Each structure stands twice: as C-alpha cells, then as structure tokens.
Amino acid sequence: MAGLELVSDAGFRADGRRPDELRKVRARLGVLARADGSAYLEQGNTKVLAAVYGPHEVRGSRAKAPPDRALLSVRCSSAPFAGGGERRRRPAQGGTDRRSGERALLLRGVLEGAVLSQLYPRSQIDVHVQVLQADGGELGASVSAAGLALLDAGVALRGAVVAGSAGLAEPPAGPPVALSDLSAAEEAAGGPRLAVATVAGSGQLALCQLSARLHQERLRPVLDAAQAACQGLHAVLDSVVRARLRQDTAMEH
C-alpha cells in the first residue's frame, strides 16, 4: 500500500508526528457576537467555524414543531476557498452538494444523541458549520466544533461531543501501525480512514464511519486509536471550555 509515505522507518509520519500524536489544536468559544453560541476550532491546518442559534421558536410552520422534543436543524457547508482534495463541482446557488449533505446528516445524528432535547419541547436549535480550510478530518472537526458551540450556547448536553479519526499504515517492514488524527495527505493516500465521535467521554461511539478497505482483524486497533484521539482532543477542549468559564465568571465579578 502506501506505507512508506505514511510512516518512515524511524516511526515518524510525513508531518513529523508519531503515530499516536494528534495535530495541534486551537479552540475559541464565543467568536461570533450575534449567534447564541459559536466556536472556532483548528486541528492542524483544518479550520472549522460553528454557530448555534437557539433554542428558539420553530420558524416556518408550527406543525413541524415536535411536541415533546426540540427540532435540530443542521447545515454544513464548505467555503469555496477551503480547498481540500479534488476539484468538486460547485453546487447550485444556496445548495449543498452530496458530501456536505451527508456530513450534515451524520452531524445531526450525533447531536441528537447528545442534546437533551426533551428539555426544549416545541423549539428549534439551528447549528451551522462552515469549513474554512480543509486539511483532513473535516467531519471530525465539524462535530467537535458543533459540540463546542452548543456548550457555548448553553444548550443542555449529555456531555461534551468530541470526534477523532484514525487510519492504518502498513509499512513493508513491520506490523501495521494505527495512525491517529489523519491529515489530508494521509487520507488521500487511499488507506482506510475511520471517523468516530464520542459523547461525554463514555466508551460509546455516537458516530462510526469507515472508508476504504480494512481487514476485519485490523478493525480493533484502528478503533482503539480513534477513541484515543477522541480522548486526547477531549482533554484539550475541556481545558479551553474551563478557561472560558473562568474568564466569564471573572468578568461578571
């Protein structure tokens, strides 16, 4: 496969990381003044911005308002300047292509499991995610950013929503190595890529998406690597949220 490019003999990846190392994470809460909650997340060169409006009254027809829970509306889009892989057909005005549509669907599934929507009957929560720069792991970054934005908006959640990705490198000499947090070059190499999302740091996966062929026996190490990536990211984002809370409470006094 493409093992040579992914992991060198010394055990370093193309960007100098170790196989289980995550990319540098930078996160900011409350970046948009108008939105109820917003977050900006950078994972390496992948930059994602998320905004949350709500909970508010259901726009449009009242009939769509579910009587016992909140209506979660998710929109994902990729900025035209985001780059990220092959030339994609530009979608029609105001529309999104299939890839963004799928991402929105998956994101909604994760957030529905995380948001305690029974506390907000007949209301709507809008989540908008925009990918500003794509360098691998956009789905995971979108999920994490949306989770941060929901925290910033004060929506009740079961726990922090974090996502991570992992892949597998098969160097010609040596056993296959699981890689955490793939970059775009590693994703394009054609090896298997797994994206998972966890809620509340529990061992359960709210999202699991695997592309490209992976032998059944190699699934376990890749799953473990992905979960480890989630936990690592969770630790970083946790400290960011706490710092923000301290800042907010300090300003109030």
Added chain:
Amino acid sequence: MTRARSPSFARLSARHPHGAAMKATPLSNCERRFLLRAIQEKKRLDGRQCYDYRNIRISFGADRGCCIVELGRTRVLAQVSCELVAPKPSRPTEGVLFFNLELSPMAAPGLEPGRQSELLVSLNRLLERCLRDSKCIETESLCVVAGEKVWQIRLDMHLLNHDGNITDAASIAGIVALCHFRRPDVSVQGEEVTVYTPEERDPVPLSIHHMPICVSFAFFHQGTYLLVDPTEREERVMDGLLVIAMNKHHEICTIQSSGVVMLLPDQILRCSKITAVKVAEITELIQKALENDQKARKEGGKFGFAESIPNQRITAFKMESAAVDTNDVEEQAGEIIAKADPPSEVPVVHTPGTAQIGEGIESSWGDLEESEKEEAAEEEGESEAAAFECVKVETEDTSTLKETKSDEPIVVSDSEEEEVVILEPQELPRKTRTQASSKQENPSKKAFNKRRRKKRTSR
C-alpha cells in the same frame, strides 16, 4: 451527459434517521409500541430470528448488465451501461464510474421523485463509498487511449418496491449487475480506435476484484436490541442504523452509522463478525445465480425477466408461510376457557326473513382461541370455498330458524351456538369433524365458518 439536479436543502427535520417524507402514512402509536414490545421479546413480525435475512432472489434481464434483486419484498432494479468519454484531467488513465440510485413514488407513497431527500443522499453516498472507494472495479482496465478516451461505466439503480433495507438490496443489485455486464471489445491501432459490435467480437466482462456487500443492522431501545435486515416497519421505529459492507475475504469496505446510535466498540466488532457470515452466504448465492444465467445463455435456454416472473400471480405478491409457534396454545386456551364465564342467555328476537351473522352473542374467548388454532392449521386461500360455505350457512340459518319457530318455544340464543359450547371444552372440533355424525358435524362446521366470517369481517 450530465444530470441537471437542483439540490435544495430545506431545514432537515429531526423526525427519523432517514427523514420522514411528507406524504407517507404516519405510523400509529399503537403500532410503534407493538413493534418495540415485540422486539423486546425477541419476536419479529415475519417470524424471523434476529440475525436472519429475508429470502433473496436474483433474476437477470435479457440484456447484459440488467438484474432485479428481491430481498423479501424490497425490489431493486440495476442496469449497467457504458460509454466512451474523455477522462478526468486529474486521472487521465482511469475510467469513470458513475453510480446512481433513484427512489420513486412507485416504491412507496412517501418517496418524492427528483427531490434530494435525506434518504436519497445517504443511500447514494453509502453506495458510492461501498463501490467506489473500495476499488472493487479496476478502473485502469477501462482506459482506451490515455488522456483522451476512457470507458464510463454507469450504474443506475431504481427502487421498485420499498419494504425496508434498501441499502442491502441495492448493494447486491449493483454488484451483481456489474458482474453480469459485458462491455464492447475495443482495439487501438495508433490513433484509430475501433469499437467492435457484439456480433464482431464477444463483449468483455469488467475486471472486478471483489464483491462488497452491505449488511444493515437496526438498533432499538438505545442500542440494546439489534436486528439484521430490518423491514420497513422496523425501520420506522428504529433508533439508528449501522451498515457494514464487507467482501468474502473478510475485508471491511465501509462502516456507516446513522441516526442516534450509541455503540460500544465490542458491538461493532460483533456486528462485523455477523457480517462476515452473512456476506459469505450471499456471495455464494450470487455466484450460483450468475452461473445459472451463464449456463442458460450458453445452452440457448430461455433467459430474461419474463422467464423469472413467478407464473402464479403477476399482480400480487405471494404470501409466504410464516412459522407460528403453537406449542402452548392448547394449554393457554384451556386455561382461558376454564377461567371464562359461560355465555349468558341473551334475549334475541328473530323475525322471519332475517339471518343473524353471529353478533350480539357474548363471546367467550376460549371459543375464539380454538378457532384461531384451526385457522392456523388450515390452508389459506380458500376464498371461493369459504364463500360457498357462507352462502350455505345463511340458507341453513334461515332453515334452522324456521325449524325452531315451529318445533320449540322461542330459544333465547341461537341453537347452533349452544351446541358448540357443549362440544368444544371436551373435544376439538377438528377431530369431531372426521368422526362425529353428520348432525354434530354440521353445526360445528357452521359455527366454525360463522366465526371465520366474523373474523374476516372484523379484520
């Protein structure tokens, strides 16, 4: 040829993992509760076990690359076609693959044509990942002239009937059609490209490395119960879905979780093991079907859709017999009869020229249990015979009425019912039918048919 598609994403609703279509009949609460309760007791509506697939039927059309796959009642039609086009600039030596699944209102009333619904997007993306990203087709072999002409293989799938689990049926249909397809042979001499017609040279099959097959797992009750191959009803009440695509070499081609699922990694690993077993079975089935079709074509036998449509009924689906567990029905029935009160004497006034169709009599559930058992043992489809008997019962009704009028004082309840009440606790009417005298036989048969009719009208 490009498809003009205007993707317009309305606010995604939060109803179901696959998005509720506006015109679909909503599922009633009692049906939802019933399904969930049955799943808790590990029972499915069609009698399958948790990990059982429905029957898969593969039939081929007369053209190469056309097939219909029936998974239970879900039907998907797949058609492969090819065309010479210019390659993508970034991949000058690779052929182009195009996959498309269409949903139409023909399959189910809630599916709207053309509009990019969530279900359509998720199905298409999943099938694309399953077939394209897994590299099951060798695209390098589709190159004719590097940078100028390559084959574009187009796989179109149409959903003909929606009874759940479109993903699996479509993935089987797709891979079978691709295996079945033959593209025209082509030869290049310098600058000249000659495409041979099927008469000049035999068409060439596509080079397919492996056959990825999707297996769907539906999760219920927050991930406690899982079912393989959900039907449409089960899909409506499920929490979330996990699709694992695998080939027979135990290579996972794609995993996709959708909806609200909370899965443990162990559950995913267990599902992958189940998938391996199922994929092996399905791959064997596919190989056999392809071989049979190949044999039929070579030997000059008949092939095509017209041959494979069942000759019994064209317009309706045949009901398959479902195994019903009747082991403890007798004990249960006996208990209920023992506890039940005997039917009270209800004053019923008969006027000449009217017939009574069994209403107004206090039913004792024990009687109904027995007749249900009989119905389960009897064959279905005796509508004509039953109709005859209905007519006969009516005439007998009036005749017995006249008899009772003339012979005895007015009986408060129907004489037939009384006799049946005496008979049933001791002897099973099934047995009395064959042994008893005709006098005893007729009332029990009449009562049985009356109840059959009552059951049919009440359905």
